[in-house]
Amino acid sequence: MLFLVGCTKTPAPTSVTFSISNISPNCGVAGETIIITGTSFGDTQGSSMVTFNGVPAMVNSWSNTQIEVLVPNAAITGNVLVTVNGVNSNGIWFTIPCYDHVAHII
Numbered sequence: 001m002l003f004l005v006g007c008t009k010t011p012a013p014t015s016v017t018f019s020i021s022n023i024s025p026n027c028g029v030a031g032e033t034i035i036i037t038g039t040s041f042g043d044t045q046g047s048s049m050v051t052f053n054g055v056p057a058m059v060n061s062w063s064n065t066q067i068e069v070l071v072p073n074a075a076i077t078g079n080v081l082v083t084v085n086g087v088n089s090n091g092i093w094f095t096i097p098c099y100d101h102v103a104h105i106i
Contacts, residue, residue: 029097036082
């Protein structure tokens, strides 16, 4: 009796790298709408989230390349992160509130 046993080599799954490329505006106050642009966020939010220095934000809309969120009430200056499937994106600095660095001479 002869048995032929075969196997196929399935390539290991590759992870899709996602990242934030821009936040507009890059400063603000609680309740303001912020647009996050980047790559590979996923077509729908699902369990993914956005945080402002660790504080979860309310998401208004989500697409693979753009997320619209509200700056959370308890947010402080720090990195904005997108978390997809438990993995964090790169961080982009967000300042609360915006400061006017123009010197006023009297």
